[in-house]
Amino acid sequence: MHLDEHSDTPFYRQLEAQMREGIESGTYPTGSRLPSIRGLAADLGCARNTVEQAYHLLVQEGYVASRPGSGYVVQNVAYLQPDASAPSCAVLLGGSRRKARYDFTYGNLEPGTFPATAWRAITDDILLSVEAAGCDAYNDPFGEESLRAAIAWRLVTQRDIDCTPEQIVVQGGTQTSVQNLLTLFDAARDTVAMEDPGYDGVRSVIGRARFAIRPCRVTDDVRVFLSDLESSGARLAYLTPSSQFPTCRIMPTDVRERVLAWAEAADAYILEDDYCRDFRYRERSLAPLASMDGRGRVIYMGTFSKSLSPALRMNYLVLPTPLLKRWREAFASSYSPVPWLNQQVLARFMTDGSWDRHLRRVQTRNRRKYDALTAALREYMGDKVDVLECGTGLHLLVRVRDGRSQDELVAAAAAADVAVYPTKKYWANPACATKGVVLVGFSSIAEADIRPGIAALARAWFG
């Protein structure tokens, strides 16, 4: 084992690559222990943190498991090979076995984003107090009062949404929320409208619940979308007005008014997924549909996955009064899907000032990444591509106009150790997907990797 001081690759990545080869080649057989962090760091003359980071990558990749008391144990690598009968988790998550050097993935946050220190301090505080007895009882099925109050206060003061804590239900993520909401509708009778292209995770929940889905085409001409929606016969429409996923389009105010009028006329509800309101880089946000809604037609959905942690599994719905009543009846004998402790910690995080500091930090970081990414795309690709973005969110779309397919572009990038992502799966009919459009995310990649990553991508695509 040897660390090359002159390489551009950081020590921990060099070490990780060498250990990985050792595991794959059988130098470290399944079940064996890796050298201790302290010992290996001493042998190599590097910092213990370097070894720890390398080992952590190996854990993330599934090569080793961290076992308390017995260190890092090599896992059966055969299990990592994608296998049709029992696909590994990484495969199902859409991830690959090994992370690309430049990974423009969407959804995950940059390692270190989670405010672990504040979270730890609050958790300690709660578990050391008599309040810890909250862990011994079933919790409020609609969410802890303190968290609902903190959420409602922010919605009222910062998003102009007129709501009370009683209208809020705390849920375990977008998909769980939609799954639960759909139980208030009837799959045998009700159709659900959704944007096309749109978020595949929600499309699959609706499909699993056996509802008919009416796609509403999102194109340059909003009349197409409105006409699809207005003729949909849907009782529920899933929409992302503040940054349409994945096209990043912002729904104009007049369209918002038409959409609300449609809901009123059709006796339908709108599920407004406001998943990325916190990330806005050029102009102020338009008010959410929920703030324009005087008739109780909009269900507002917010999330903590984009700004705090996707692994926290926490989001919320704001239910208009008629649906609130149905929800409370349907879930009267249910338990909350969200752990009590996590809700309590988040509530205190939101009220003790930590949340504002954290959000500003993440917003600043994402704005810098957005600037770096758009600048690098201009610099290295210029007019060879169209960049589709509206100064919002955590990704943008890049269209290559030379006729290559998404798969060809993604494969060419992968060959250069750059991961960008196809967008086909977001279309109701993948054959309709726009040719040559790939997704480039910037929430997970380090800011310093953006420019060299786009440079490598440009070389891979255009030579």
Add this chain to the structure above:
Amino acid sequence: MHLDEHSDTPFYRQLEAQMREGIESGTYPTGSRLPSIRGLAADLGCARNTVEQAYHLLVQEGYVASRPGSGYVVQNVAYLQPDASAPSCAVLLGGSRRKARYDFTYGNLEPGTFPATAWRAITDDILLSVEAAGCDAYNDPFGEESLRAAIAWRLVTQRDIDCTPEQIVVQGGTQTSVQNLLTLFDAARDTVAMEDPGYDGVRSVIGRARFAIRPCRVTDDVRVFLSDLESSGARLAYLTPSSQFPTCRIMPTDVRERVLAWAEAADAYILEDDYCRDFRYRERSLAPLASMDGRGRVIYMGTFSKSLSPALRMNYLVLPTPLLKRWREAFASSYSPVPWLNQQVLARFMTDGSWDRHLRRVQTRNRRKYDALTAALREYMGDKVDVLECGTGLHLLVRVRDGRSQDELVAAAAAADVAVYPTKKYWANPACATKGVVLVGFSSIAEADIRPGIAALARAWFG
């Protein structure tokens, strides 16, 4: 404010009652702060812990909220009044506004059960390490590998269930599990069988998913149950063989064999809810159905709610291979419903020895309570009641034979500040509920309160 040293009521309860009256009478108006814990303890000459416990009760009851930085703030009490249009959470949880002096509730654990110290230490450990980056990414949709490995190891070594970590999916509680499992079946075509009486929480999930339910009567004659099941035409049966809920009956081995044979012949699956295997006070458990199942007909469900924390919202399913494949397809683009951090902490809690120590402690405590409860019932009620129990679980049923209804018995108990619970809701048709049968739980009440509680109940019922 005055604490009476000669009263039988503990100081903190005296204090809580006086504060509560002060809030209800307006002495402490909505929005005002309660005196500081330190100051009030000094004024009254009592321990700070006494005041803290009293305040904690008031928080639990909703009279005050604990706000970091601003102490304990009086809440709008009017909101606590049950109201049909917006029922308070306590009401929906089946709880009452004020806890009875002797509360034989079911489900919740005794305050202090949760191993807060160990949980805190492990949480700290993880959040301080590089592993904390797990909070920044979407987690494994089927559950963290380390937790699934810990669960599988225990199932294989302690419950004789032949399974691998790959068959386990970590879920957010029984109801969520059933809701997700049902998406693999078709409500338009498939019937679900369940025990009658049976767990109402699961019945409502099945109903909400619009499946037809076929009740299988649980009576003294198992042939009735078998005949109902065998003629059910069901594709899925929800069963609680190790301690039938709520009758506590243990399914005999020959019936288990018949049930498995039925599933095989009917091409059906059995969801075995083994929710209280850890609590067994007289004889060894029978092997779970899942361990007898050679044909992949049994879905095994285990929980952490009864032994660790109902507020943790974590349980798991063990899927037989054919269903595992369908599950992985259906949830391929889903995220896990369970927070990453909680899974990691639990995995380490299970592997570092904490779990065994904790479980023994809880088992010992529940056995002592079971002994105290059954002894007190014999002593104070003798042959005036039938006690239905099989030395399992965390509750028993008491049948009063003098013709009084459940509601009359519960009301008479409540008048004496004792809470016992009606069982009607467990029947598919509440009119069929056995007269005079009430549920008496012992997981939540303190051991020392059991004997005086049953004495008070006997006086209330029989004079």
